[in-house]
Amino acid sequence: MSPKIKPLKIKDCDLVAIATGVRAQNLKELRNNLITCHPGCVYYHFWGGLIRPRFVDPEYNNDFAAWAAHGIHDKKLAEILGVVDPTDFKDIEDLRNELIEIIENRLDESEYLTWSHSDRQFNFIRSEIVIFDTKYTVSNPEDLAELISRLSVTSIFYHFIDARRRSPKGEDDFRSWLISVNGEYKNLCDLIAQVDPYFITLTELRTQLGSLFNSYFRGGN
């Protein structure tokens, strides 16, 4: 291991939710508010669900799709919104535009607006992230392989999901760090790039990453 490599400091995080007071009771209101809402709302309604209290795998992976299904009972729209994967978009504005496009298409083909019950409105929420140090610092990739299965799920969120907002290339922290190790771990980076964090829970994501690192180092790929 080269001594020049900068160690990876492992961090942890939490999301704090902030209500905007903006609500939608039908699809047109959802579209109009999506156009003007804080970009943090789009982020929160796609990714916040991973950290919020929840029990089982949700039927829909983002709040817009869940509301289409349970708020205005538009199952067709829910399916189309539900399949939108935020990792396919270069930034939040691209993702926002895609959502608006989908909703406008649906408005075009609908003859009338369906309204949600007044206590099932869509609440636009944004979040702030608070970041903590942990006691862990990793100096070589083998150590990361050993540590990853013991990290908290919120630590995984910070390094694997939030990192994509921070990195100019939209990469997670693990790849950004491994790439800095003289290109030695390009194959591992390619494997990590194939992990789709959106359709699994953070616990499952941690397990997948742990297995991937372990098999890489045990198999000597």
Place this chain on the structure above:
Amino acid sequence: MSTLLESYAKVTGEDVIDHLLQLSKPLKNKKVIHVNSTKMGGGVAEILHQLVPLMEEIGIDTSWEVIEGNDDFYKCTKSFHNALQGDKVDISEALLKNYEKTNKENAERLKGVLADADIVFIHDPQPAPLFEYTANKLGKWVWRCHIDASKPYRKVWKYLRKFVAGYDASIFSLADFAQHLPHPQYLIPPSIDPLSDKNVDLEENEISSVANKFNLDRCRPIMLQVSRFDRFKDPIGVIKAYKLTKSFLPNVQLILAGGGADDDPEGEEVLNEVRAAAQSDPDIHILVLQPDEHRTINALQRIADIILQKSLKEGFGLTVTESLWKGKPVIGGDTGGIRLQVINHQTGFCVNTPEGAALRIRYLLHNKDKMNEMGLKAKEFVRENYLITRHLKEHLTLMVKLLYNNSSDRIEI
């Protein structure tokens, strides 16, 4: 780490305590004050009894002040409470003037501590005007609304809004309760303290003695609702659900346990209505408890097979959290904070009518394995999401944000 923090770490894990200690560092030497309207009774006082000592334990100079008022003041603020929950109550000009005068007097009495504090948390509408009436304020002020204000009576909200709009931030338990306000509205659900008398593990002999004291037959099914005698808690609906259940399961018993709060003048009236509805049924146990009988409530929640919280409106429902923590499924009103905690088929059932409640009671009493499975899930759900350590973490984050970082959505400790 102190002994108290070590005790919390045993329940929540050390990482959680480590986060709290990290977050508390920038708040050392800061003065924090909580203000509400009662020391005893109700969820807010209970939260503060737990939160304030824990804040001090992690090194934050924290105190708790209580405003003082006459009967008319509490009559007015109880009407505010009902109006924020949607009742169309018109409040007389005389009561409003008394409310403002009382707050002015309290602001004068507390001006020494409030003006110099770095952060002031004002709980609920009772002390809300203190912000306006405290001169030369140096710190940040946060209004904490514990009430289900999803559909407030607009006339009363318009009156109260002028007192809360100037705050630096507000806190609501759910996004549904948030209003149009010119400051950030944080979403922070409340919590329970696993080490408090209300929630700590009890020895079997203590539980048995409570059962004996109230003549409860533990060989027969027991349903329980713990709450203030308040119409929004729907105790009459609970009695209806019990009677519907009784026709299928004649052995069933019901406990309605509650007490008053110093700031709730309607309790006695509702208690009389509940007694009338119970019609001296020997299997309905109406228990009027003192505000400090936390261990009794703890034992009752452990004695019960099923716990109800059939509220028509509910800010959060800490009694639901307490019950889930004891591994009991909850049948709750499909409203407010109960929806956050009672997940159908996972931790209990949300219902809209006494009939719905009776149906779910029968289902659970006929499926004991399912009931136990739900109970186990319920306890872990609370451990992950609704313990005081999470609650404190979010308060600390908000304080750090208000004191050090006003624009970025990223706070690095």
